[in-house]
Amino acid sequence: MSVQHIASRLILASIVGLLLVPRASSHDMALTLSWAADGMLEGQLRYSDANVAEGNYVRIAVSGAPDLSVLALQTDAGGRFRAPLRTGFAYEVTASGDEGHQVTALIAALDSPISDPAGSSGAPIYLVIAVLLLLSLPLAKALRRSEDPSRVSHGQ
DSSP: OOHHHHHHHHHHHHHHHHHSOSEEEOSSEEEEEEEOTTSOEEEEEEETTSOBOTTOEEEEEETTOTTSEEEEEEOOTTSEEEEOOOTTOOEEEEEEOTTSOEEEEEEOOOSSOOOOGGGOOSOOHHHHHHHHHHHHHHHHHHHHHHHOGGGOOOOO
């Protein structure tokens, strides 16, 4: 499989993930996926009767490269799971039930972890740059005066 083919499948999966809420269902199972505020992938697996699917296996792979399994885990007592994944990749999540049922869902790439501006401990970079530029103006003005002989005052 060529790099272009993989890239085109990743782009297609990202577009589909952005347009659709990542939710998939199979005969008796439903899989819901979302990115958490801390950048972790969260999911929940339920049966069609709304009961949680406890202890079922979940396989997470990079979308477009199903042979590259990233993580395998089991759902907890609430049918939920959380996975620390690298940002910038779309993922294909496949859950397998005890009865042999299987459901797969795609989730679009997360470019970077979602941040909470109220909880951040630093200033935004554009604010830092603006302050530095403003602070440099008096120095630039002083240097300009020292280089231009026509601006020199003769104390009259």
